[in-house]
Amino acid sequence: MRIAIDAMGSDKAVQPEVAGAIAAAKLWPHLSLILVGDEARIQAEAAKEGGLPQNVSIRHSTQVITPDEEPVRAVRTKKDASMVVAGKMVKDGDADAFLTAGSTGALVVVGTLGVGRMKGIERPALGTVMPSAKDPFFFLDIGATIDPRPEWLVQFALMGDVYAKAILGRKNPKVALLNNGAEAEKGNALTKATYPLLQEAKGINFIGNVEGRDVPFGVADVVVAEGFSGNIFTKTMEGTAMALMKQIKGALMSSLVSKIGALLIKGGLKPLVKKFDYTEIGGALLLGLKGPVVKCHGSSDAKAITSGIRFLKQALEQNVVEQIRAAIEAQGPGPEGVAE
């Protein structure tokens, strides 16, 4: 299992990437990790960590894509950018998967044009593991594909099902469609057209529509949305949790009595704060490509990079690409097979 790691993507690159890769290499010695980026800087950072383990190597590259660049243009002009090179390694069979903490927009372009879509997949989707009041769930698409066709959402559901099994260990994942009402006839033009297709889809346990109000309580294992409302959903969940936590901290510091109370409840609240901390989750997965791809937050630390590598390890061990291929094939020759 060879995983390419864009060493230049995060806000504090190359420190988190190098330290995170070294930690992962020690945890899982059967992985082969390739750090892609400025060799001198990677070597200097590795020296601080006691040098590179045997299963970590470097692929030198000279350019970097920054978050403010227009994605398509940046990917097309910067052929030697670390993210572009890492993507090409997967395409050429020099790596099985890749990870970046760089720009999401650029990653979607690198994924689609560089790595390339799996046969039969119409559009990639960005999926992520989200916390809930019960168990975590897998959510997609959080913004890779805007204004999609209903058939693409069905493919997202099939891919989400595979990932919920591989990453979350669910046996028969409950798959739901994010909608503005629970009833079958509710929705906009897209969700109304998608609902019957999901009912007919083979091999998934489609439980129907779910509302934004119910998802945070953990009613489904996989929640499917198009990229725009998916982005609204995940960011609103994150923002609301953060705003509420901030307010609670303020309220706890408002008097001496509540400060003493805060000390007493600290132990009980800590795991909860951690659970709803978005940055703990370790990133998003770009699905539907020839190899698994992980996007970590720009603000990732070494621990977040290691978590991202664990995602890729699980995806490779579970052979998700083959499983998705089989799930798509099981649908038979449908309209999506001849659409393009």
Place this chain on the structure above:
Amino acid sequence: MRIAIDAMGSDKAVQPEVAGAIAAAKLWPHLSLILVGDEARIQAEAAKEGGLPQNVSIRHSTQVITPDEEPVRAVRTKKDASMVVAGKMVKDGDADAFLTAGSTGALVVVGTLGVGRMKGIERPALGTVMPSAKDPFFFLDIGATIDPRPEWLVQFALMGDVYAKAILGRKNPKVALLNNGAEAEKGNALTKATYPLLQEAKGINFIGNVEGRDVPFGVADVVVAEGFSGNIFTKTMEGTAMALMKQIKGALMSSLVSKIGALLIKGGLKPLVKKFDYTEIGGALLLGLKGPVVKCHGSSDAKAITSGIRFLKQALEQNVVEQIRAAIEAQGPGPEGVAE
């Protein structure tokens, strides 16, 4: 100021409507309130509250629209339903505004077909006051209009601006567009087309796109979205806050030490829990009609009905219908003026 109140709409009708109207009539003696519904049941309930004050009257009606009915059909066939009659009173000039805690779907139909849209308004929008880590903000549309045109969203922004001034007392409301990224070029086809129109709109302080992550922190006074993602946004904010509060309560009860801590922080947390409690806010406003219309939650108690009546009182005092007319007219003869 004559306000018609659908007495049959809430889950526990007629109790909340009758008790809420009586409380409002006593608080604001200059209001004239008309309870629409089964006269015998309203009289019986009023007797428990010490009888109807002089400024509360009854308009008898024999039918009720239930939440499970198909809205258009229900409104068309049940001519004597309490909600339909209340809407017709506004249309006929027998009331200046109306309130219901009945089905949202039916209300949108009653509003559009019964009360009728204001001249120049293309589609109605449902707006509501939402809590944030700073001040509350006005959000629309939460689900009245699905799959809209960009011009309709501009009208939503103009109406939201008027209501933020009237209901929230903001002087120069910051108006923002809910989007999947803050940059001007981000979005789906709809938000990309809407952005430049909002920049050109006259008389509003458009501050650009806002993300779901930032809105709960109170970055804008008015947030505009189309009904589908608006529904996802408001319900996700509500669901996340509720799920988190439930988890916190669980964590506080997990040990004796944290239980003691919980007692000490109770006073500090209470106003916060109240602030994020969606049911405290008192309902949604259906905007763009010939008179102000309030939709209270189906689960409303008497206090929530009284809050809804306060919304209508403020809207009438501020003459919102006239203000919206002026705001639309100030845009000049645009494409929206001749679209239909």
